[in-house]
Amino acid sequence: MSTVTTLSQSIADISAWFEKYYGDIEAFGRDLSALVEFDTAHPGALTEKSSKLIEQRSVRFLEEHELPDGAGAVFSRSVMGSSDGLLEWWVRDPDQRVARYSFGINPTGERFYDYERLEWFETAFGAKKRAIAGPYIDYLGVEEYIVTCTAPLEAGGKLVGVVGTDNRMADVEKALLPLLRKVPGDAAILNPHKNVLVGNSGRFVSGDRVSTVPEGFTITPLTVNSIELSLLHPSIA
Amino acid sequence: MAQRSSFPKVLLKGVPNTVNGQAIADRIADSISLGMLSVGERLPTEMELASQFGVAVATLRKALASLRDQGIVETRRGRSGGTFIVRAPYPQSLELRNMLDNTSIVELRDLGDEHTAVATAIARLACSRAYTSALDRLVELAQRLKDARTPVERATADSRFHIELAVLAQSPRLLRAEVRLQSESSPLLWADLGGVMNTDLATIDHLALIDAIQADDATRAERISEEHIRKNIYHLIDTKLTLGLMSEETQEPAR
Secondary structure: OOHHHHHHHHHHHHHHHHHHHHHHHHHHHHHHHHHOOEOOOOOOOEOHHHHHHHHHHHHHHHHHOOOOOEEEEEEOHHHHOOOOOEEEEEEEOOOOOEEEOOOOOOOOOOOOOOHHHOHHHHHHHHOOOOEEEEEEEOOOOOOOEEEEEEEEEEEOOEEEEEEEEEEEHHHHHHHHHHHHOOOOOOOEEEOOOOEEEEEOOOOOOOOOEOOOOOOOEEEEEOOOOOOOOEEEEEOOO | OOEOOOOOHHHHOOOOOOOOHHHHHHHHHHHHHOOOOOOOOEOOOHHHHHHHHOOOHHHHHHHHHHHHHOOOEEEEOOOOOEEEEOOOOOOOHHHHHHHHHHOOHHHHHHHHHHHHHHHHHHHHHHHHHOOHHHHHHHHHHHHHHHHOOOHHHHHHHHHHHHHHHHHHOOOHHHHHHHHHHHHHHHHHHHOOEOEOOOHHHHHHHHHHHHHHHHOOOHHHHHHHHHHHHHHHHHHHHHHHHHHHHHHHHHHOOOO
């Protein structure tokens, strides 16, 4: 295969990988939509039954997908008319079982997890579109170096929050490196801020921002619906 | 996070055979405020702790519950779960005075040396990795120090600023180092032990640092960090010497 076809094949494969992953998250979200039932007596909470069903569906998502470390739904405080936040979030345990993760949901607490101001919530809920946030250290959250993938979550015909997954950088790297290795030369997947998500060499390492395109390199957008991901790769003469 | 397989021996000394949960909680809290255990560390498992203290698991659980209620430890689920130290109990003024008295000038200098190495690396990495939107949040945190009124509020606001900056550098190792260094130095720095640190001057440094990061000027960011820590250590040494002088004067026998 020529360099040109190898490169375009890689771009197509990497794009398809993201498209598939987000498609799965959205399907997960559609299932959750039908399960969300707020507890009218307690603003900021789901009914016990709803919470249990969301747990089962989230656990199934984690069982069916190897990559994510955590998955679930996160709700807007204003939609719920509650001062406390609500995160129905499920994470893998050391023994690969799944457990509920508890966050600081009280806004006056010292360790309040102010999630509505984070990119993965602001974009998926505020701008109502798919979001990719990271790599970042989720301080006060799950306290890991992760990438968060989210999509808008609706219930009863209106936007209520986001559905999504947390993915540890070490695992994201493992999942994407095989695809990235096929790109001829040094290459890296860039997030919407032009920070390296995963690179295929020590030249472009996760987290670093590519503020100027290095000489001899080109940035080509990936074709993933409504997410500005791109591939940094050697220019083809 | 670092995990301890066993407690420092000194913590286990003198624990009476019949102890209640509160005595163990106090023992653990004291060891954190004295810096023998650091913020960010993971405690051994309940079983291990119980056997090290020579108590029943139920007693040990009571101790952990009390520490959780005080916001000193937090139990997290997940693959990297466990019970973590999240906050050092704020030491009393007298404890801080003794701590400063018992720390030599060269040890304070060394604290500054390590902190300089960590903070300058954080400043440099934040330049090449921080998202612009995240910097707005940092400006808010810088403002919080200016508005802080008590030593505890000041210490909390100051360390929160530096920890958040470390988050932006995206190195989990450097973040852990910064959390530990903050819990070691910030109570001393903001304690009311005579000379009080000026929050306005510290805030000016913090805002200048944000400005350098925004401009992607790693050299300037490193220089500001280094100078900021130099000032802090200077203040600590100065306070230590002033306290020493005061106690010498009061101990001087009347002639």
